[in-house]
Amino acid sequence: xxxxxxxxxxxxxxxxxxxxxxxxxxxxxxxxxxxxxxxxxxxxxxxxxxxxxxxxxxxxxxxxxxxxxxxxxxxxxxxxxxxxxxxxxxxxxxxxxxxxxxxxxxxxxxxxxxxxxxxxxxxxxxxxxxxxxxxxxxxxxxxxxxxxxxxxxxxxxxxxxxxxxxxxxxxxxxxxxxxxxxxxxxxxxxxxxxxxxxxxxxxxxxxxxxxxxxxxxxxxxxxxxxxxxxxxxxxxxxxxxxxxxxxxxxxxxxxxxxxxxxxxxxxxxxxxxxxxxxxxxxxxxxxxx
Amino acid sequence: xxxxxxxxxxxxxxxxxxxxxxxxxxxxxxxxxxxxxxxxxxxxxxxxxxxxxxxxxxxxxxxxxxxxxxxxxxxxxxxxxxxxxxxxxxxxxxxxxxxxxxxxxxxxxxxxxxxxxxxxxxxxxxxxxxxxxxxxxxxxxxxxxxxxxxxxxxxxxxxxxxxxxxxxxxxxxxxxxxxxxxxxxxxxxxxxxxxxxxxxxxxxxxxxxxxxxxxxxxxxxxxxxxxxxxxxxxxxxxxxxxxxxxxxxxxxxxxxxxxxxxxxxxxxxxxxxxxxxxxxxxxxxxxxxxxxxxxxxxxxxxxxxxxxxxxxxxxxxxxxxxxxxxxxxxxxxxxxxxxxxxxxxxxxxxxxxxxxxxxxxxxxxxxxx
Numbered sequence: 001x002x003x004x005x006x007x008x009x010x011x012x013x014x015x016x017x018x019x020x021x022x023x024x025x026x027x028x029x030x031x032x033x034x035x036x037x038x039x040x041x042x043x044x045x046x047x048x049x050x051x052x053x054x055x056x057x058x059x060x061x062x063x064x065x066x067x068x069x070x071x072x073x074x075x076x077x078x079x080x081x082x083x084x085x086x087x088x089x090x091x092x093x094x095x096x097x098x099x100x101x102x103x104x105x106x107x108x109x110x111x112x113x114x115x116x117x118x119x120x121x122x123x124x125x126x127x128x129x130x131x132x133x134x135x136x137x138x139x140x141x142x143x144x145x146x147x148x149x150x151x152x153x154x155x156x157x158x159x160x161x162x163x164x165x166x167x168x169x170x171x172x173x174x175x176x177x178x179x180x181x182x183x184x185x186x187x188x189x190x191x192x193x194x195x196x197x198x199x200x201x202x203x204x205x206x207x208x209x210x211x212x213x214x215x216x217x218x219x220x221x222x223x224x225x226x227x228x229x230x231x232x233x234x235x236x237x238x239x240x241x242x243x244x245x246x247x248x249x250x251x252x253x254x255x256x257x258x259x260x261x262x263x264x265x266x267x268x269x270x271x272x273x274x275x276x277x278x279x280x281x282x283x284x285x286x287x288x289x
Numbered sequence: 290x291x292x293x294x295x296x297x298x299x300x301x302x303x304x305x306x307x308x309x310x311x312x313x314x315x316x317x318x319x320x321x322x323x324x325x326x327x328x329x330x331x332x333x334x335x336x337x338x339x340x341x342x343x344x345x346x347x348x349x350x351x352x353x354x355x356x357x358x359x360x361x362x363x364x365x366x367x368x369x370x371x372x373x374x375x376x377x378x379x380x381x382x383x384x385x386x387x388x389x390x391x392x393x394x395x396x397x398x399x400x401x402x403x404x405x406x407x408x409x410x411x412x413x414x415x416x417x418x419x420x421x422x423x424x425x426x427x428x429x430x431x432x433x434x435x436x437x438x439x440x441x442x443x444x445x446x447x448x449x450x451x452x453x454x455x456x457x458x459x460x461x462x463x464x465x466x467x468x469x470x471x472x473x474x475x476x477x478x479x480x481x482x483x484x485x486x487x488x489x490x491x492x493x494x495x496x497x498x499x500x501x502x503x504x505x506x507x508x509x510x511x512x513x514x515x516x517x518x519x520x521x522x523x524x525x526x527x528x529x530x531x532x533x534x535x536x537x538x539x540x541x542x543x544x545x546x547x548x549x550x551x552x553x554x555x556x557x558x559x560x561x562x563x564x565x566x567x568x569x570x571x572x573x574x575x576x577x578x579x580x581x582x583x584x585x586x587x588x589x590x591x592x593x594x595x596x597x598x599x600x601x602x603x604x605x606x607x608x609x610x611x612x613x614x615x616x617x618x619x620x621x622x623x624x625x626x627x628x629x630x631x632x633x634x635x636x637x638x639x640x641x642x643x644x645x646x647x648x649x650x651x652x653x654x655x656x657x658x
Contacts, residue, residue, distance in 0.1 A: 040314075042313045042314055042316075042317045042348065043317070044348070044351075044352070046321060068321055068324065068325060069325050069600065069601070070325075096352075096355055096359075097355060098355050098358040098359060099351060099354065099355065247362075248358065248359065248362045249358070249362075250362070250365075
């Protein structure tokens with residue numbers, strides 16, 4: 001029997017209809033008290049994850065994702081159902097929400113000073129995110145930075161950290177007490193696991209922060225910490241490339257991102273040591289001024 | 290707590306103040322239904338004009354504001370694509386007319402204000418179609434993979450060529466050489482119909498409002514599908530309401546008679562009046578009553594159900610039956626019986642297999658969310 005659940009994820013909320021125990025269990029591990037049976041809450045989006053029907057469901061079952069009546073993706077193999085839902089939530093927000101300039105980027109803050117970490121997959125961004133979130137920083141977001149138009153203010157959209165391939169073992173060693181989801185094997189990003197950020201990040205789920213830096217991280221196994229100051233044009237173009245709704249928000253997105261870039265420090269870093277990166281960020285960006 | 294009915298959704302459009310009694314849950318249902326019908330931005334504008342937008346719960350307001358931005362962006366995108374098509378095809382066809390949604394948008398009239406649609410429809414003279422297809426192919430508009438049956442259907446029987454999709458931007462263009470399928474035997478003299486056009490300030494060719502309205506109502510009532518029926522009915526309502534003058538009606542009625550689509554005009558006026566309380570002058574009603582069909586009770590049964598907002602939350606009783614009747618009626622209108630049977634066997638075979646083995650039995654797994 002499928003049931004309706006509610007996930008309260010400031011500033012958006014979702015209802016999820018599913019009968020799949022693995023989805024329910026993973027949601028409960030990752031979202032804790034923010035995940036519950038739906039009662040009178042009014043959700044922004046109605047999602048559902050179902051097992052596909054027909055004979056195929058006995059031989060090689062698949063999971064299907066729906067956003068209300070829409071099925072935006074082709075089905076995935078059954079064991080990826082939870083990861084599928086996470087991506088579906090990203091898709092839903094990216095496709096519908098245009099009250100913020102949304103950057104494909106992690107955001108972490110110390111106090112109310114925040115740093116953006118936009119980076120392509122494979123750059124070690126999520127491992128860095130997980131490390132910082134467990135070492136005195138608070139996570140505002142792992143994948144989607146919501147910037148209020150024409151300000152430097154970031155609205156948290158706290159979600160699990162999505163770790164891939166080798167980072168899975170590293171994270172499990174680094175954070176033995178972490179709340180991990182099951183591993184989704186062989187996705188388009190390789191093997192994927194979701195890690196719930198520490199409780200302090202969840203508790204500050206509604207507290208905005210002000211951007212003071214944009215850092216493009218690159219993990220290189222054989223490279224000691226190297227830091228390059230990025231010029232404003234380069235940094236701006238990289239932000240544009242990572243903006244989900246730049247083409248929709250047009251002038252608003254342009255003015256917001258130029259304003260951000262002009263008022264924050266911008267770096268590209270190469271590293272093989274997370275602690276060194278954390279020290280650099282704190283000394284040079286957070287404690288700067 | 291009451292579930293929103295299809296009539297409540299219509300009422301919200303006709304008399305926006307009726308929504309002020311909605312509970313937050315009912316607002317949520319309204320948003321779901323309207324998003325599904327691509328009408329969020331349309332209702333947003335209705336609520337703003339009625340001066341009640343500020344009284345809508347904040348959480349719901351955000352969904353309408355999002356839709357406003359997306360609709361504005363959609364408009365800009367369409368104008369961009371239309372300019373691209375106009376420039377690239379400048380020397381090809383005798384005429385290049387933007388139809389349906391794109392036509393509404395380019396007209397600058399209220400009917401195009403909040404309209405969201407998935408493809409851009411153009412009409413060109415039949416002789417130029419090959420040249421247009423080749424030219425579009427050259428600049429990145431390609432036909433998607435089709436089954437053999439679909440390819441044949443388009444090339445032999447349809448009034449358009451298979452949809453072309455831009456490889457980079459993902460925009461879809463439907464190139465038409467008639468507004469009604471050739472196989473129906475009801476197709477009209479496209480070159481003659483194409484004289485009912487105006488050129489917009491930006492130099493785009495679109496149909497005159499009378500011809501635009503005729504095309505819109507043919508598309509709705511001479512069709513086997515009404516999935517977006519309510520939205521199409523709102524288009525007709527807006528076109529009628531914003532052009533409600535003698536010259537418009539004279540042109541529209543003349544055009545409907547010439548092209549033999551009087552019945553469809555009658556139905557359009559009947560259901561906009563019934564469902565959206567559209568004002569149609571009495572003289573017009575009298576004039577078109579000659580087109581009232583003998584089986585009006587049956588036609589009422591199917592359209593009074595299927596032209597209302599259609600979402601699982603608010604489906605009226607016997608909706609599926611009515612929808613099926615539209616499917617049958619539409620197919621019968623469009624195809625002679627022997628071709629219809631062949632078409633249904635080809636299409637039906639696939640659905641039978643899907644219903645036994647699962648909807649995605651033919652779908653290759655593609656890990657690309």
